[in-house]
Amino acid sequence: MNFKKFAQAAPSEFQKAAKSFNAEAEALNASLLSYAQEQIEETVSATQQLLNCRTLEDVAMVQTQYMQQSFDRFIKESSKLTQEAANLAKNTASPIKDQIEDFVQKMTKAA
Numbered sequence: 001m002n003f004k005k006f007a008q009a010a011p012s013e014f015q016k017a018a019k020s021f022n023a024e025a026e027a028l029n030a031s032l033l034s035y036a037q038e039q040i041e042e043t044v045s046a047t048q049q050l051l052n053c054r055t056l057e058d059v060a061m062v063q064t065q066y067m068q069q070s071f072d073r074f075i076k077e078s079s080k081l082t083q084e085a086a087n088l089a090k091n092t093a094s095p096i097k098d099q100i101e102d103f104v105q106k107m108t109k110a111a
Helices: 003-051 056-110
Strands: none
Touching: 003 056
16 A cells, blocks of 8 residues: 555545544433433422422432432443543544554555
8 A cells, every 4th residue: 555545545534434423422412411301300300309398307318319319320421421432532533543554554564
């Protein structure tokens, strides 16, 4: 493979990378929106429960449950989102990385 062939193949590899990025970004966006929607629903539910509380103990219990659920969901979702972001980076860079590695390998063999 010479530089001319490498340069001719580059646009298609960048198109593959862009398509991969778009697909992965859509999945990440859907996850973020889902998390936000679930968090809003959880907050509304906790607020309704707080409005129905009759004692300070009830308020403390509802608030503690809400905070625990929110924290647990945050940990779960942050792990999921981190993995999706890592997949986005890996899958976007892969077509370009493979082509560059192949080019470098062939050029070093030729030298």
